[in-house]
Amino acid sequence: MTLDLPLIWAALIATAVLLYVLLDGFDLGVGILFPFARSPKDRDTMMESIAPVWDGNETWLVLGGGGLFAAFPLAYSVLAPALYLPLILMLLALILRGVAFEFRLHGRKHGKAFWTAAFAGGSLAATIAQGLVLGGFIQGITVRDGRFAGGPFDWLTPYSLLIAAGLVAGYALLGAGWLVWKTRDELHGDARRWTWITAGATAALLAAVSVATLIVHPRVAAQWGFIDGAFTWQVLPWVPIPILGAAGLAFIVSGLRRGSHGMPFAGAALVFLSGYLGLAVGFFPTIVPYDIDFRAAANADNALGLMLVGIAVLLPLILGYTVWVYWLFRGKVSGDAGYH
């Protein structure tokens, strides 16, 4: 039996990106919610809830980029130049918010205020940049002779801005759900309110993005069964995807109503999973929409094979100790675990 290496690697990269979106999504979301905290003390608690794990969360982004370089070099070498400016914006924003975790503790009066603003602003800007990257990706990349052949601002369209707005709402929802889970007292109450608001915004924007995608991109519409104004029911296997999203929203609402601490976050994760799969159905099997197939972009078989051996051993290990670290820091934020 020969393994379908490109398919396996496409699945692995897709999983890494999904894990990134879910994990860094909630800690970016906490940053987006930063300005709405009642007090500096609440902000300290919010940051403390993610401080031990944000670094590991962001490593999935490195695996996404590094993995694309290593497994699908053609896609990497077309997508990165095509999405040049939003990617650079994302990196700069991630730098500012990343160092803010430590710098905020060392700044004096003005320094601390600056790094508080840098954390909030950096989280928001990184999210917007990721939304623009996603929007630019979904709307398609201009490719000639296997190379990017478009302009520097191809990614900037009303559609990509809509996606960016949706991602801001979505990450804020994940962040709010996380805070419902990890905090108590007044901050917990605020987080519940934020969850209500961001869940509503996410649902509305996700619906808007879905409609816009079907209208703007006939190819995606065809994947979803809308061909020349008619609708075919061959998309039946994908019907569970929107149902999953609706279930996620129902989970959030019922969790909030029943006073559950964990359900809103789980529901938010389901909503993300649904949105992620829904978009994937639209562009799969291209990896550079809509010109380059993932098989055409794949690296040499011997490189993919070597890496598969490595990841087969290492990924379970990584997932194992990642889960262990989350387990270690389980429960409500206690506020006394730091080294400062």
Next chain:
Amino acid sequence: MDFDAILLARLQFAFTIAFHIIFPSFTIGLASFLAVLEGLWLSTGRDVFRNLYMFWVKIFALSFGMGVVSGVVMSYELGTNWAEFSRAASPVIGPLLAFEVLTAFFLEASFLGVMLFGWRKVGPRLHFLATLLVAIGTLVSAFWIISANSWMQHPVGYAVLADGSLRATDWLTVIFSPTFPSRFIHMTLAAFLTTALAVGAASAWSLLRDRTQPESGMALRMAIGMFAIVAPLQLVAGHLSGEMVRLHQPLKLAAVEAYWETRADQPQSLVGIPDRKAGKTHLEIEIPHVGNLIQGVPGTTVLQGLDAFPRADWPVVGLVYWSFRIMVGLGLAMIGLGVWGVWLVIRRRLERSTWFLRAAVAMGPAGFVAVIAGWVVAEVGRQPWTIYGVLRTADSASPVGAGQVSVSLLGFMIIYAIVFSAGAVYILRIVNRGPSLDVEPAPSAGGRAPGTPLAAAPPEPEA
């Protein structure tokens, strides 16, 4: 991509990687230092080690954070600015970089959280294990990145297919390419030296104000022990690395030593102003006959000069020549500082020697400067190639215009200037406070995890 865009992209890469390399070269050594301190604290129970750990872990956290975020940049910059390189090199070094993420980055990032925030969550032994794993992660990361870079310096174990693309033919040959072992040792020792000098400088600074400060006295002795041993070893490792350059990159050697003509019995140029256009070195001080001796080959061996290569392939000779001399000069100064320090320790006059303490403070940044100078020798010396002899830098860039590259370069310069100055101020403030203020009254008898938190985060004084 046009000429300007390539130049800007090179500037951007040089800027972002020079900024990045400062932090790993510091944290590789510091992580191991922390592991040693925690190990000593656990085995001896002496508070001095715990206090030193608590002092240096703060500086580690600040530096590591800056290293992480500037490192994320590298994993995307290869694509945004060097798409053609990525496409060509990935079939061979793609797996090496993927393994770096999988074996090192996750390990470091996950256990860093435990190391910094897990004091009350895990026992002392498990905490020590977390510190140890972070230290191992930093070394594993260096292994892979130096492996990939060594392959770019001297590509082996690959074949060129009919369509011009590269394929690895032997992975072990790719990973352990001939220049890799000596370069990995050279880089690791450089990281340990850098850290030892920085720790020595901080401790000497504190001793200059209070000669009886026990933590600083201990840390300075540990630092001296480290650089007194490692600096001479580094001379040997550097020589071995240079031997690989002579064997596999003779053009780079010719640039490093400003050999303009191919001949036996090369002279050794000490200082001078190499002039690439004129093909000679101005105002040169040279020692005749010893060039071959220093390269470790008999005087009768012919060593290739720059004239053996097409002029279009020459790197910027002056930059390579001078970076090498800065690196070696600082290395010799480190050996001198080590000998001086050991002598003072033996004579039990360390704390009393104001001049030594001042010299140790002055040498604090020497490791960083030497590391960057060394990288300039390695990377500028490889030009005009990204993969030596296989892919030219001019053919490596992305199809993006100079406008985008300038905007991003400007962005990096502004953000890095803010982050770097703030980080430097915070680290220097901690150094200036010294380890003594962190010493708590001795804990009451009973089980207390090493370095349980000393204070909560300060309140946020804002509106």
